[in-house]
Amino acid sequence: MNVIVFASRKGGSGKSTLAAHLAALVHRSSRSCLLIDADPQSSLTLWHRLRGTGEPPLRDGTRGVSDIVRAARRERYEWVFIDTPPNRSPVVADAIRAATLVVIPARPTIFDLTAVQETIDLARDGGKPYMVVLNSAPAKRDAVDSPIVARAREGLAGLKVPVWAGQITNRANFALALAAGEGAREFDPESQAAAEISRLWSAIQKSVGVINNAYEGARTVHRAAA
Numbered sequence: 001m002n003v004i005v006f007a008s009r010k011g012g013s014g015k016s017t018l019a020a021h022l023a024a025l026v027h028r029s030s031r032s033c034l035l036i037d038a039d040p041q042s043s044l045t046l047w048h049r050l051r052g053t054g055e056p057p058l059r060d061g062t063r064g065v066s067d068i069v070r071a072a073r074r075e076r077y078e079w080v081f082i083d084t085p086p087n088r089s090p091v092v093a094d095a096i097r098a099a100t101l102v103v104i105p106a107r108p109t110i111f112d113l114t115a116v117q118e119t120i121d122l123a124r125d126g127g128k129p130y131m132v133v134l135n136s137a138p139a140k141r142d143a144v145d146s147p148i149v150a151r152a153r154e155g156l157a158g159l160k161v162p163v164w165a166g167q168i169t170n171r172a173n174f175a176l177a178l179a180a181g182e183g184a185r186e187f188d189p190e191s192q193a194a195a196e197i198s199r200l201w202s203a204i205q206k207s208v209g210v211i212n213n214a215y216e217g218a219r220t221v222h223r224a225a226a
């Protein structure tokens with residue numbers, strides 16, 4: 001089972017947006033996915049209610065996530081997505097402890113980029129792999145990053161922060177789909193928004209594959225040394 005935690009100290013960076021769109025996509029394929037809303041503002045829960053299908057299943061994690069994650073493991077879920085609040089609540093640390101990968105959405109602005117450092121420190125302190133996803137970015141022109149995105153990438157590269165090579169662009173479809181209780185692909189399968197979420201999901205799966213292989217490798221070395 002893999003646990004993806006969406007975390008950032010910055011409100012409005014896109015934690016709930018990415019969690020919802022990815023969940024709708026993963027759920028659509030046969031893989032089983034559990035959502036945990038650990039934010040008392042409950043944006044993900046609202047989306048889930050608008051969705052009206054009860055799928056993918058969602059649990060309230062505002063009072064802690066470790067028991068829910070343990071139960072999900074017993075129930076053999078393949079994926080758990082945890083949406084977290086932007087404050088310093090203990091539930092964020094609790095979620096990061098349970099994480100296979102921490103996804104840190106950031107808008108390509110100086111305020112967001114400054115705010116990601118605190119979340120990066122939390123992930124690093126916990127020895128957890130993490131990746132920044134530039135969200136709500138200006139559209140590319142002729143497949144070239146906009147200047148603000150290029151500058152954000154440079155700044156993050158200087159801090160040796162892993163950043164997804166793609167971007168989630170600022171698109172009305174992302175907000176409209178959520179308001180309809182849908183993911184980007186359900187809302188409009190041909191949209192750029194749907195294509196971007198698919199690309200992000202591929203990147204997350206690839207990272208998780210590398211993380212799990214590294215973990216297996218370390219265990220093998222450990223066993224050989226024992």
Ligand SMILES: Nc1ncnc2c1ncn2[C@@H]1O[C@H](COP(=O)(O)OP(=O)(O)O)[C@@H](O)[C@H]1O
Pocket residue numbers: 008010011012013014015016017018043086135136137168169170171172174175178
């Ligand atoms: N890529 C995007 N394009 C358009 N609107 C977006 C995008 N990402 C987020 N938003 C909008 O920005 C607001 C904040 O996003 P949200 O996911 O709730 O942030 P967080 O959960 O980090 O506080 C929401 O109204 C959401 O619809």
Ligand SMILES: [Mg+2]
Pocket residue numbers: 015016017039043044083084
């Ligand atoms: Mg949120």
